[in-house]
Amino acid sequence: MFQRMILHDSAVLYTIAAFSFAVSIFVAVSWRALRMRRSEIKHLADLPFATATPASHDEPKSKSTADR
Amino acid sequence: MSDTKITIEFNDKIVRQFLLATVVWAAVAMLVGVLIAAQLNFWQLNFNTSWLTWSRLRPLHTNAGIFAFVGNSIFAGVYYSTQRLVKARLASNFLSQFHFWGWQAIIVAAAATLPFGLTRGQEYGELIWPINVMVVIVWVAFGVNFFWTLARRREPSLYVAIWFYIATIITIAMLYIVNHLSIPTSFTHSYPVFGGVQSALVEWWYGHNAVAFFLTTPVLGIMYYFLPKAAERPVYSYRLSVVHFWSLVFVYIWAGPHHLLNTALPDWLQTLGMTFSLMLWAPSWGGMLNGLLTLRGAWDKVRTDPVLKFFAAGVTFYGMATFEGPLLAIKSVNALAHYTDWIIGHVHGGTLGWNGFMAAGMIYWLLPRLWSKPLYSTALANLHFWIGLVGILLYVSAMWTSGITQGLMLNGTSENGTILTYPNFLDTLNAVRPMMLMRVIGGGLYLIGWFLLAYNLIRTIRGAKPVNGTIEVYADVPAPSAKKLGIAGSFFNPPVLFSLFALGFGCAWMFGGDFMKIAGIVGAMLCLTLAYSHYESRGKSWEAWYDRLLVGALPFTLLTLIAVIAGGLIQIIPTLVAQQAANLEDRRQIPYTPLELAGFDLYVSDGCYLCHSQMIRTLVPDVLRYGDYSRLGESIYDHPFQWGSKRNGPDLARVGGKYPNLWHLRHLEDPRSISAGSNMPNFRWLLTDSIDLANLPRRISVQRSLGVPYPPMTDAQVVALAQAQAAAISADLRAAGATVAPDKEVIALIAYLQKLGKYEHVTHNATANAPGLAD
Numbered sequence: 001m002f003q004r005m006i007l008h009d010s011a012v013l014y015t016i017a018a019f020s021f022a023v024s025i026f027v028a029v030s031w032r033a034l035r036m037r038r039s040e041i042k043h044l045a046d047l048p049f050a051t052a053t054p055a056s057h058d059e060p061k062s063k064s065t066a067d068r
Numbered sequence: 069m070s071d072t073k074i075t076i077e078f079n080d081k082i083v084r085q086f087l088l089a090t091v092v093w094a095a096v097a098m099l100v101g102v103l104i105a106a107q108l109n110f111w112q113l114n115f116n117t118s119w120l121t122w123s124r125l126r127p128l129h130t131n132a133g134i135f136a137f138v139g140n141s142i143f144a145g146v147y148y149s150t151q152r153l154v155k156a157r158l159a160s161n162f163l164s165q166f167h168f169w170g171w172q173a174i175i176v177a178a179a180a181t182l183p184f185g186l187t188r189g190q191e192y193g194e195l196i197w198p199i200n201v202m203v204v205i206v207w208v209a210f211g212v213n214f215f216w217t218l219a220r221r222r223e224p225s226l227y228v229a230i231w232f233y234i235a236t237i238i239t240i241a242m243l244y245i246v247n248h249l250s251i252p253t254s255f256t257h258s259y260p261v262f263g264g265v266q267s268a269l270v271e272w273w274y275g276h277n278a279v280a281f282f283l284t285t286p287v288l289g290i291m292y293y294f295l296p297k298a299a300e301r302p303v304y305s306y307r308l309s310v311v312h313f314w315s316l317v318f319v320y321i322w323a324g325p326h327h328l329l330n331t332a333l334p335d336w337l338q339t340l341g342m343t344f345s346l347m348l349w350a351p352s353w354g355g356m357l358n359g360l361l362t363l364r365g366a367w368d369k370v371r372t373d374p375v376l377k378f379f380a381a382g383v384t385f386y387g388m389a390t391f392e393g394p395l396l397a398i399k400s401v402n403a404l405a406h407y408t409d410w411i412i413g414h415v416h417g418g419t420l421g422w423n424g425f426m427a428a429g430m431i432y433w434l435l436p437r438l439w440s441k442p443l444y445s446t447a448l449a450n451l452h453f454w455i456g457l458v459g460i461l462l463y464v465s466a467m468w469t470s471g472i473t474q475g476l477m478l479n480g481t482s483e484n485g486t487i488l489t490y491p492n493f494l495d496t497l498n499a500v501r502p503m504m505l506m507r508v509i510g511g512g513l514y515l516i517g518w519f520l521l522a523y524n525l526i527r528t529i530r531g532a533k534p535v536n537g538t539i540e541v542y543a544d545v546p547a548p549s550a551k552k553l554g555i556a557g558s559f560f561n562p563p564v565l566f567s568l569f570a571l572g573f574g575c576a577w578m579f580g581g582d583f584m585k586i587a588g589i590v591g592a593m594l595c596l597t598l599a600y601s602h603y604e605s606r607g608k609s610w611e612a613w614y615d616r617l618l619v620g621a622l623p624f625t626l627l628t629l630i631a632v633i634a635g636g637l638i639q640i641i642p643t644l645v646a647q648q649a650a651n652l653e654d655r656r657q658i659p660y661t662p663l664e665l666a667g668f669d670l671y672v673s674d675g676c677y678l679c680h681s682q683m684i685r686t687l688v689p690d691v692l693r694y695g696d697y698s699r700l701g702e703s704i705y706d707h708p709f710q711w712g713s714k715r716n717g718p719d720l721a722r723v724g725g726k727y728p729n730l731w732h733l734r735h736l737e738d739p740r741s742i743s744a745g746s747n748m749p750n751f752r753w754l755l756t757d758s759i760d761l762a763n764l765p766r767r768i769s770v771q772r773s774l775g776v777p778y779p780p781m782t783d784a785q786v787v788a789l790a791q792a793q794a795a796a797i798s799a800d801l802r803a804a805g806a807t808v809a810p811d812k813e814v815i816a817l818i819a820y821l822q823k824l825g826k827y828e829h830v831t832h833n834a835t836a837n838a839p840g841l842a843d
Contacts, residue, residue, distance in 0.1 A: 015343045018340055018344055018347075022318065022347045025314065025315060029310065029311050029314040029315060030311050032310070032614055033307040033311050034307060036307060043225065044227060044228070045302035046302055048153065048227065048292075048296050048297055049297075049302070050153075051152035051537070051539050053152070053297065053437055
């Protein structure tokens with residue numbers, strides 16, 4: 001049994017199964033990501049800017065710019 | 069909802085603590101790195117001292133680099149960004165402080181044990197079991213603090229950086245616990261529960277994914293937060309970040325076996341590891357491009373802003389390392405590159421370029437904000453960048469050149485592949501010495517750059533007042549669970565149920581008998597058809613499930629756990645079930661005698677496995693150089709496995725009986741007296757330190773409980789067996805003209821080395837006794 005598990009020639013099956021599995025995940029997630037609403041995308045992408053992080057080394061700039 | 073607003077003050081003290089710890093430990097890790105790189109050039113720098121010897125310091129360097137340097141930097145980044153992304157202060161000050169001081173205690177404990185040979189002997193999993201327990205406790209405290217904070221958040225949506233942090237916390241917990249399962253023999257020693265091929269697979273499932281989920285995913289989360297902040301524009305494509313996350317998390321966990329290509333690991337696992345590694349190109353480069361394209365319109369700032377310089381270069385190195393990794397996972401490329409300096413170059417491209425530069429960029433961005441004072445010197449930070457970049461390029465190009473040279477020389481054959489072109493291993497070592505020196509210079513430059521950062525930091529924070537960030541929020545914001553999906557709702561829904569049924573039928577198809585195969589095929593087809601039909605008619609319910617899942621931290625975490633656990637289970641469970649000594653059909657390792665086991669422990673303790681592999685690959689040059697290729701059963705009782713990952717010296721899988729005992733004695737005492745030009749340290753303390761016979765019975769007992777077929781022996785018998793064999797070796801040495809007392813460690817190590825490559829042929833009626841003990 002042990003030798004057979006090492007030497008059997010069904011490796012191609014694993015490769016195809018692995019590829020199919022990963023592609024299906026990739027396609028499903030991509031499809032879902034593409035279907036996300038624009039407003040939702042904008043809200044999520046802007047989250048890092050929802051909290052001001054003043055930077056004293058940017059003092060010459062206007063506050064609004066520095067806060068982004 | 070009332071209009072009353074309250075001000076929340078973030079816990080930035082913990083961020084400052086981790087940030088300072090990052091700077092200190094990074095310097096230590098790099099300093100040790102430069103020292104051990106120099107030791108490979110100048111063996112005298114080992115100082116004939118056990119705790120300053122290369123093989124003792126190398127684990128200190130890797131552990132300091134991964135867990136002390138990068139660990140502290142990711143904790144700083146995670147704590148800073150999480151509070152702001154979820155608009156809530158960290159849940160517990162106590163847990164935050166416990167996390168910080170606990171993590172520093174772990175680092176100090178590691179530094180106090182590894183140089184003294186107290187190790188588990190598994191790469192990146194060297195820390196002894198009491199420290200492992202500390203790591204788990206502190207990591208749980210980190211996880212509780214993090215998820216508790218998420219539960220108190222005032223922002224319902226979870227930004228993609230938080231996804232990466234969640235994946236990091238749960239996956240590292242899983243990997244660390246499984247890989248470190250051990251049975252103690254004393255307060256400072258234990259044997260891993262997995263041995264042989266199981267140990268190899270679990271080790272690299274852990275080792276590879278430590279890179280994936282400790283050095284990559286948290287830093288990606290940091291990239292997705294800090295890069296947009298520094299560039300002052302949102303991430304290029306949030307959609308791409310979603311695809312990046314899920315495809316990376318699903319694919320990464322499967323790739324571990326690529327560290328064991330062309331070895332005795334079953335072929336199906338090697339193929340699986342290689343295939344998934346190649347597929348990693350897509351998500352990794354998707355993430356890299358997303359990072360770089362975030363700088364669109366801000367490239368002019370890169371010229372002057374050191375933060376953006378570091379981020380841009382760091383993300384580029386991420387792309388470079390994640391292109392190189394899958395390339396090295398191709399079996400034929402791996403045949404050339406494995407066990408050579410190419411792998412070292414690859415690893416340092418990732419750690420110095422990706423982790424180091426991202427950490428530096430983050431530190432320069434955070435310093436003025438955490439201390440409310442401008443950075444002391446932007447010019448110095450720019451100088452740091454250029455010195456560091458030149459250092460990395462020198463280091464990496466030197467290691468590429470060295471690795472490819474080594475690979476070509478070690479694999480070079482003539483006479484139609486029947487004769488080695490360079491039969492002397494030392495020829496290959498001496499050919500790459502200039503590149504090894506170049507590495508010291510490159511690493512040294514990078515270290516100088518880091519010292520510049522430390523100086524800049526000190527001058528910036530001197531006299532500065534630490535400040536904590538604040539945010540104004542509505543006092544009575546509704547809980548983020550308005551659309552919350554419970555545990556039941558997370559799993560009892562069409563997408564999950566159809567997936568589970570399809571998986572079950574798929575397993576029946578692949579592993580079942582005749583009837584089960586047919587049932588599996590029919591069931592899987594039916595399941596897919598029904599799932600598609602259901603999606604067609606009720607597609608909105610599928611999408612609603614996904615949308616609600618993403619705003620619930622707990623269901624999201626469980627789904628991520630399933631994603632990362634699947635790859636591990638499919639690879640590890642068949643290996644645990646099938647690859648056991650009882651199932652062998654070819655060769656089986658002869659268990660070590662008590663003295664040989666003491667020698668094995670010394671081999672592990674002194675880190676010999678870091679330079680010498682015990683795995684003759686299924687490649688012609690390997691077989692020509694070292695002998696018959698290694699069978700899986702020949703190391704089935706090794707806890708942990710000793711296949712190695714780097715050959716600074718030759719493979720030792722069949723060194724047993726090749727040389728007389730005196731040769732080994734002289735070689736360990738002064739390698740250059742036997743092999744002129746060798747860079748191996750002198751291991752002279754082995755001739756003066758005594759074998760720990762007192763603990764040997766306990767070690768044999770633990771080995772027996774792990775499945776090594778030792779016959780019943782009393783403690784006195786174990787010691788007597790060891791003493792008898794030691795006396796025989798000592799007498800042999802005396803007859804050859806060398807005097808060594810039989811109780812010295814070198815005797816045990818010689819006994820072990822002389823055992824390597826000994827095996828028994830397995831017959832159908834082979835019993836599980838221990839024939840080796842009668843030898």
